[in-house]
Every structure is written in structure tokens, then in C-alpha cells.
Amino acid sequence: MDQYTLGIDIGTTSVKVCIVNTKSSEVEAQHVKDTQSNIPSDTGPGGNKQDVPKIISALNLCVSKLPKQLLQDVSKIGICGQMHGVMFWNNEENKKAWDMIEKDKSVRYDVIQDKVSALYTWQDNRCDTNFLAQLPIPRSHLRVSTGFGTATIFWMKKNKPEKLKKYNCAGTIADFAVSMLCNMNKPVMSYQNAASWGYFNCTDNNWNINLLKNEDFPVELLPEIKAPGDLAGFLSENWHSIPKGTPIGLALGDLQCSVLSTVETPQDAVLNISTSAQITFVVDNYQPNSGPPELTPVEYFPYFKNQFIAVAASLNGGNSLATFVKMLQQWTLELGFSVPQSKVWEKVLALSYEDNAISDLVIKPTCLGERHDPDLSASIQNIHVGNLHLGQVFRALCRGLLENLHSMMPREVLQNAKISRIVGNGSGLSRNKVLQKEVQHLYQLPLVFTKGGDAAKGAALAVVLD
Missing domain, CATH: 3.30.420.40 (ATPase, nucleotide binding domain)
Known part of the structure; x- marks a missing residue:
């Protein structure tokens, strides 16, 4: 029997999903939808934010449009998305930042609006040159720029500390999707997404924890890190005909996944x-x-x-x-x-x-x-x-x-x-x-x-x- 994997790309303007035959590497079915998720920024023209519930709604719709007979045979789920950006959410002990709505022996994952922030994207320019110059020099070969997750968190801590205190989790939009589908208490992040955030040392594959602690950075928001290709967890419920327990990989960078599918x-x-x-x-x-x-x-x-x-x-x-x-x-x-x-x-x-x-x-x-x-x-x-x-x-x-x-x-x-x-x-x-x-x-x-x-x-x- 053919083996199928579901691929998900949560991009800057659209969500795309496809089912790939792992024997032939051919796409058997696919669907794409514009998210139309941009929302006004509270920092003026320099900010760039997106509405997370709209993005997840587009994800649900795309998967629901794929053939059920193929979804039932999906053996693994791979997820990637726009890099650098950050969103926050609050997972309490008995209440996650999402609901699972039952329908036809399956579920739809919906976001609880007041338990998530907006997605602050890679296009966000709230961290100007003067602000970035005040940040500590990373112990990394990669610099930190505006729109990077750690830079945005530094900005939020300085300018909107009360808003930041509302949340106990942070990640890219793809990390959030993985956490939601696996019903995880805390997110797990790949090296690829961690490097895109800044203050990540690729020699030992760890955050610059001590440096960040010295700057009173909220290090408790930084996700646990694992290698690209590792599993994040398993699908917590039947999802649009995909069986409960299906393995889900760590969220990856959309650029790396694009290169992987392109180079011959x-x-x-x-x-x-x-x-x-x-x-x-x-x-x-x-x-x-x-x-x-x-x-x-x-x-x-x-x-x-x-x-x-x-x-x-x-x-x-x-x-x-x-x-x-x-x-x-x-x-x-x-x-x-x-x-x-x-x-x-x-x-x-x-x-x-x-x-x-x-x-x-x-x-x-x-x-x-x-x-x-x-x-x-x-x-x-x-x-x-x-x-x-x-x-x-x-x-x-x-x-x-x-x-x-x-x-x-x-x-x-x-x-x-x-x-x-x-x-x-x-x-x-x-x-x-x-x-x-x-x-x-x-x-x-x-x-x-x-x-x-x-x-x-x-x-x-x-x-x-x-």
C-alpha cells in the first residue's frame, strides 16, 4: 500500500497543504488559500501583525478540501512556515489556547481569541536601528534583526511588559500549529526556527541563556530545542479524517523546506x-x-x-x-x-x-x-x-x-x-x-x-x- 505524508506550509500570505506519495515523491492532492490575515499595527506603519485565528481557519479549510480517502492513509505530518516572526499564547493547566470542535467522528482545531496574541511577522519593523544597537551582541554567527522573535520579545518587554505577562508560551506560527495539533503544554522548536529568532548558538545548538538572563529577558518563553527531522508529538484527535496518533514532525523553516523539495x-x-x-x-x-x-x-x-x-x-x-x-x-x-x-x-x-x-x-x-x-x-x-x-x-x-x-x-x-x-x-x-x-x-x-x-x-x- 502506498504511504502518504501531509505537508503544510503556513506562509506569509497563504496556507498551502499537499499529500505526497512517499514512494514516488509525487504530489497526489493539494489545496491553497490566502489567509487575508493582516491587521492594523498598534505601533503605526512600522509594525506588521497577522490574525492567528484567521490563519488557523485557513489551515482547517485547506486540509478539509483534500480527499478523505487519502487523508485516512496519511502516515506522518510535516509542517513548515514563515520564519523569524513570533506569537504568544497562554496554556493554563486545564485550558489550552485552542478548542477541539467535534464533527463527524473528527475534530476541527479552533483558536481561542483571547488566549493568543497576534503574529508579529518577519516584516515587522518596530525594532529600529537605535533599538537594535542597545541589544547585547549575540554569541552566534547569526545577527539579530527587526522582525526576529527575540528582538520583538525584547521590544515587548520594554514597551508592553503587561501584555507580555499575559502569556506563558511563544513560538513561530508553525510551532503554534504543531503544539495545537499535538495538544502540547509547551512548544518545541527546531534548530531552523530557533536560528531564525536570534540569540541561538549553532555550535552547541542552544539559546544564549546566560547572556539573555543578564538582560532580564523572559527566557521562560523560549521553547525547548530539538533537531530538524525529530518528531514533536502525535495528533491528539482525528483531524479531518487523519487518524489520531499520526506522528507530527517539528515545525521547520519554509525556506529550508522549499530548498529540500527543489534541489536535484x-x-x-x-x-x-x-x-x-x-x-x-x-x-x-x-x-x-x-x-x-x-x-x-x-x-x-x-x-x-x-x-x-x-x-x-x-x-x-x-x-x-x-x-x-x-x-x-x-x-x-x-x-x-x-x-x-x-x-x-x-x-x-x-x-x-x-x-x-x-x-x-x-x-x-x-x-x-x-x-x-x-x-x-x-x-x-x-x-x-x-x-x-x-x-x-x-x-x-x-x-x-x-x-x-x-x-x-x-x-x-x-x-x-x-x-x-x-x-x-x-x-x-x-x-x-x-x-x-x-x-x-x-x-x-x-x-x-x-x-x-x-x-x-x-x-x-x-x-x-x-
Whole structure:
């Protein structure tokens, strides 16, 4: 009988689930849903928060849409999600932060609103440069940036201590989902998610506990740590036809799972452009140090089987293009017209691919800054009357996005690593032929799209790694 694993990816804008046949590594069924979970921040434009009940509702809906006969045969569940961010919840002795609603000999897990915080995402900018400069230097090869879990907790302790005292658990959104499905009292976190939070030493795979205690950091909120691939626990009840007792792996990073499902040879680099943008490849024999971290655009994060991945992660990806499209739509509204965003996207993509869209306009679309340069801003140069056609502007924007990523991980880095091709994934890249052309122009390497490139599939594969 075929064995199936369920893969779950709780992303920045959507939840995706899939059932993978472990014998063939093929996806048998899948479903995706936008969470529409963004909520106003109490810190103004610098904050970025999401509604946890909406995210978990999207997760329930996605799983319920999969074929019941396949769900009944799921042997393991793998979960990954957006990294760096943090949420808080309160598990009392006899009352968890979730309810299990029975229906048709199965349950639906629902979040209790007043027992969870919002999800403070990786895009949260409440920790400005001045605030980060006041934090202790990590004993880690990885730096701490705004949007990282430990930085956000430091900010909450200073600015909203009473709110922080309401909770006794913390984790990423994927860690919360694992805790909920296993009905755990306290969360358990993988090295991958711990490294994305900061103040995690990858040489001994432990938090910087003593350093944090000296700063009066609430270390009791830090989850227990285990290796990627370990089991977190077991499904506490029948869930949308998945049998009670099904093993569930530790929550993993969506980037690592995306790489796992994409690379086919050690000579592959993976380029992902979705909400943000990353280019990465697997590194053998990397030995992290205990810090202090260097301010460099390329960082090394834990992968699987004691390996690391070299990552250039830009905060400016599909979100920069989406900001431009939203601006155009707003302008049309102010002019008295209503144009759906889908039509705007369709038009700018078509116009930018025409030959006359090539121009000398220079756009640096770094409106969100970068982790290695938080004060970086966007700019436009070389404007004249001959390069203001809409297609020219959007093409220059796409080119600038890739040039920024290339400045973080230049072609020479891939050459030195013996990379022979770039494997693309992410909707922001697969749907944009201009971006694809710029990738090949800058890196002088073939760009291919494989059957992989899916973090949900990667999560399903990770849970059955030898």
C-alpha cells in the first residue's frame, strides 16, 4: 500500500497543504488559500501583525478540501512556515489556547481569541536601528534583526511588559500549529526556527541563556530545542479524517523546506521570489562560530543532516512589485476609475516584456531596507522624457530587484561554489518573464523550473528523511 505524508506550509500570505506519495515523491492532492490575515499595527506603519485565528481557519479549510480517502492513509505530518516572526499564547493547566470542535467522528482545531496574541511577522519593523544597537551582541554567527522573535520579545518587554505577562508560551506560527495539533503544554522548536529568532548558538545548538538572563529577558518563553527531522508529538484527535496518533514532525523553516523539495544536485542554487526574495545553495562542511556575527548580506542557516545553506535573503521581492501595482491602482481610483489589481498586473507584465521596454532608467526598489543595511531606502535615477513609459518603468523595477539581490550574492559566489544552474520557484518569478531574463543576464547561468519548489511538499518530504 502506498504511504502518504501531509505537508503544510503556513506562509506569509497563504496556507498551502499537499499529500505526497512517499514512494514516488509525487504530489497526489493539494489545496491553497490566502489567509487575508493582516491587521492594523498598534505601533503605526512600522509594525506588521497577522490574525492567528484567521490563519488557523485557513489551515482547517485547506486540509478539509483534500480527499478523505487519502487523508485516512496519511502516515506522518510535516509542517513548515514563515520564519523569524513570533506569537504568544497562554496554556493554563486545564485550558489550552485552542478548542477541539467535534464533527463527524473528527475534530476541527479552533483558536481561542483571547488566549493568543497576534503574529508579529518577519516584516515587522518596530525594532529600529537605535533599538537594535542597545541589544547585547549575540554569541552566534547569526545577527539579530527587526522582525526576529527575540528582538520583538525584547521590544515587548520594554514597551508592553503587561501584555507580555499575559502569556506563558511563544513560538513561530508553525510551532503554534504543531503544539495545537499535538495538544502540547509547551512548544518545541527546531534548530531552523530557533536560528531564525536570534540569540541561538549553532555550535552547541542552544539559546544564549546566560547572556539573555543578564538582560532580564523572559527566557521562560523560549521553547525547548530539538533537531530538524525529530518528531514533536502525535495528533491528539482525528483531524479531518487523519487518524489520531499520526506522528507530527517539528515545525521547520519554509525556506529550508522549499530548498529540500527543489534541489536535484549539489550544483543547484535555488532562487525564490514570492513575498520576499532569496537565493541560496547547500553548503558542505560549514563550521559556524560563536560570534560575534558579521554584518554581511550572505548568512548561513541550519538545513538538514547537519548541513547549512548559504542565503542572501532580501526583504524586497514580490512585495516591492506589489507596492508598485497597488500605487497604480490607487492612482486610477483617484482619477475616477476602478481597475482590478489583476488587470494592472496583466498589463504591466505584458508591457514590460516588449522590446521597447528596455531603457536606461535605474530603479533601486529597496523601500523596505535590508537586514544588513536597515536604513537603505529606494531611489530612482536617470529619469528623462524618453524612459517614462509604463512598461519601461516596470521593467526597470524588475531589473533593480534582481540587481539588488545580485549585489548581495554576486555571480562569483556561485561560481566559487561550483553552481551550474539556478532552479527558480515562487509565483513572483514563475509568472514574470522579465525577472527570468534578468536572472540569466546577471548570473550567466541556466534558469530552470522543476517539479519541486514547494515548501509544503518539502515539509512532507522532510518528515520522512532518513
